[in-house]
Amino acid sequence: MAKTSACSYPSLFLIFSILFTSHFFLGSEAQTKPPVVEGLSFSFYSKTCPKLETVVRNHLKKVLKKDNGQAPGLLRIFFHDCFVQGCDGSVLLDGSPGERDQPANIGIRPEALQTIEDIRALVHKQCGKIVSCADITILASRDAVFLTGGPDYAVPLGRRDGVSFSTVGTQKLPSPINNTTATLKAFADRNFDATDVVALSGAHTFGRAHCGTFFNRLSPLDPNMDKTLAKNLTATCPAQNSTNTANLDIRTPNVFDNKYYLDLMNRQGVFTSDQDLLSDKRTKGLVNAFAVNQTLFFEKFVDAVIKLSQLDVLTGNQGEIRGRCNVVNSDKKSSLLASVVEDVVEFADQF
Structure with a gap:
């Protein structure tokens, strides 16, 4: 019995140390909830579409x-x-090309896009054409998190749909091959801090990755990757252009929980951008904190998602309410064409 007790002390001490360190680390940052931007409201559709x-x-x-x-x-x-x-x-929006045709958006599931359109049809049948596809996307993603084990949370609504897209703008999306410095820079440009970054990265607690997004860690083999995981991923992805996919979370791949952070602590993160969060002193404490405290992870994830959901929103008379989510309304098609021309000019100016 004494031997068992003695063996348990290091583990308890480690957990206590992580909790103490993470509490101090998080406490050093401003703990304010993201404000609601003008034009949005948590009760936006309470009278016009109460069953939304x-x-x-x-x-x-x-x-x-x-x-x-x-x-x-x-x-x-x-x-x-x-x-x-x-x-x-x-x-x-469909395009030739559109945002979905860009490298950063490869693998966006057509079935998920169809689900958003199906919900749009149901909502418009219930309430008329007053709810935007942008708001429906927000609600569908919130419920996707909740229905797979994650937190339930209210989201401010009232967004309008855009009448253009930006193929060049997809270059802003953080890359899975980025190290933490590059990842933090990509998010800082959109006004997110380290806590936001680590919390939003927790979305990789479910889902799958295409071979090309992590093959850089297999050839040559990344010494920061668990050997068993490396062996399994190599078997799944014998070549970079393999069409196979791998789970992002090897513990609970279909559940929204904090096991992703345990993966990182065991060198079992799939992306470079994920695993490097444990190596960087700016993010390591947050990984440790979320690994031992799912409630804390959920809280910070919700804060970051609410913040993300309000980026550069269109409200009031801006934009439109689309009749179909994949196309702009007929009277706005000239605006879409103009956005495509602007994208081409902007791309050409880079050379």
């Missing part, structure tokens, strides 16, 4: 029961929409 959130959640329950993999797909669409030119539904 019920319609969204009930439909998503049916979808995820058949295809749980759409949950991370919906969350990815939300992130890739908001980070480029704000939460305006631009990633939903």
